[in-house]
Amino acid sequence: MGGKYRITGDKYxxxxxxxxxxxxxxxxxxxxxxxxxxxxxxxxxxxxxxxxGGTATAAGTGCSTKATKASPAASASAAVAGAAPKPAQITVNVFNATTRSGLAKTTADELKKRGFKIGEVGNATKQYDKKVAGTGILLGPAASLNTSLPVLATQLTTAERRTDAARAGTALDLIIGNQFNGLTSPTASVKALSALAAPQPTATTKKGC
Incomplete structure (x- = not known):
């Protein structure tokens, strides 16, 4: 600008x-x-x-779904419960692998009272004679793993369970070991049998809005 209001200097x-x-x-x-x-x-x-984090929202519904998984033990029990035979349907061979005489017969007699069928009774073969350190071994065919073997295990809960894929027939062997002091008590055995027969919870999906 000029005139009276002209700006001078280098600052703006x-x-x-x-x-x-x-x-x-x-x-x-x-x-x-x-x-x-x-x-x-x-x-x-x-x-x-x-x-x-187990909750997810269903699209377009505004509702949530939550999956509940069954424990491995419950899943195994459910598999057994669906196919577990009754004691009267199971034949048990009783063999004594200890140095104490008479155990095979007395054990077989007790199993018979509890409803099992009895097959062979006697001393164990050389494969097991005086070689079973625990209370016993329950031996059966591969198909018995989740059927008849768990049922027999209710009568001697501390016994080791084994299966043999080459074994023929459906009979089971109860091989008495050195630490054997008798079968599981009748009360505990009945309770264990009831648990096998009872329906087990399976995986479910819960929904909520």
């Missing part, structure tokens, strides 16, 4: 952005951070009260 006025705009940006960022933290906290509370 500078245009600065309005300070209020900067404050507005700071306020918007702060509000976003607060909302984010509040949302995260809400999700954490939902996880605490609903059981965490």
């Amino acid at each position: 006025p500078r245009m600065r952005p309005h300070r209020r705009r900067g404050r507005l940006v700071v306020v918007v960022v702060a509000c976003g951070a607060v909302l984010g933290v509040a949302g995260w906290g809400t999700l954490q509370l939902i996880d605490v009260f609903t059981g965490g």
Whole structure:
């Protein structure tokens, strides 16, 4: 400009952005951070009260589904319960692998009282004679693993279970070992049999809205 209002010198006025705009940006960022933290906290509370990551929302329904898995032990019991025969359907051979005489006969007689069929009774073969350190061995064909073998195991719960894929027939062997002091008590055996026969819980899916 000229005349009276002419500007002289090398300094010129500078245009600065309005300070209020900067404050507005700071306020918007702060509000976003607060909302984010509040949302995260809400999700954490939902996880605490609903059981965490096992929950999924069904699309378009607004309902949640939660899968519950059965334990391995329960799954095995369920498999046995579905095919477990009764003691009267199981033939048991009783063999004595100890140096104590008469154990095979007395054990066979007790198993007969408990409803099992009795096959051979006598001394164990050389493969097992005086070689069974525990209370006993329950031996059967491969197909007996989840059927008749668990049923016989209720009568001597501390015995080792074995299967032989080459074994023919369905009969089981109870081979008495050095630590044998008698069969499991009748009360405990009946309870164990009842547990095998009882229906077991399986994996289920829970839904909630």
